[in-house]
Amino acid sequence: MKASLLELETVLITKRTVVRRFREHEGNVFFHLMGENSPFLQDVQPEVLPPISNPEEAEFFVRGCLAAWLRQEAFHYAIWDKDSADLIGYVAFHPIDWSLPKAAITGFIDKNRQGKGYMPEVLQSLFPFAFQQAGLEKLTLLVSTENTAAQRLARKCGFQREGDLREEIRRKSGEPLDLLLFGLTKSTYQKV
Numbered sequence: 001m002k003a004s005l006l007e008l009e010t011v012l013i014t015k016r017t018v019v020r021r022f023r024e025h026e027g028n029v030f031f032h033l034m035g036e037n038s039p040f041l042q043d044v045q046p047e048v049l050p051p052i053s054n055p056e057e058a059e060f061f062v063r064g065c066l067a068a069w070l071r072q073e074a075f076h077y078a079i080w081d082k083d084s085a086d087l088i089g090y091v092a093f094h095p096i097d098w099s100l101p102k103a104a105i106t107g108f109i110d111k112n113r114q115g116k117g118y119m120p121e122v123l124q125s126l127f128p129f130a131f132q133q134a135g136l137e138k139l140t141l142l143v144s145t146e147n148t149a150a151q152r153l154a155r156k157c158g159f160q161r162e163g164d165l166r167e168e169i170r171r172k173s174g175e176p177l178d179l180l181l182f183g184l185t186k187s188t189y190q191k192v
Contacts, residue, residue, distance in 0.1 A: 027059025102138035
């Protein structure tokens, strides 16, 4: 573990959101958010989260996120609407490979807020955290070939397409799904 990471910011505030580390007892509200968005997540983003079938499993997931943060294995954030205080999304740097150092970034925004600029706002607030505070050198993003909105988001946020992963994962139905690999390096981010 790195001592320099003991003082990382756990709360980031954007124009419309509060992006913060999960806390204990947030499993129930997270389970509700997952239920509202499960058709979308299972269809075009099955790699985002493990299956969570009840509030108790969601609480274990939330506490696992908190534990992973403390062990410096991953940084999981809940995304809250600043005005309504509703949970509206999730984003994580997971897994983190400290040998480079790099991390995969994954997440989603509630279906009712998609296409309204929330996720670019959140990601732009997280880049200084990732590159300056956490000391990461590269972020990667896997996107379904069918998820054109996420592909546009990646490009809008400065990610560059690095490759295609054919039949990389399976949908819940068992059907294979192709993914696109996007990357954003610290040096590229600093030039923007």
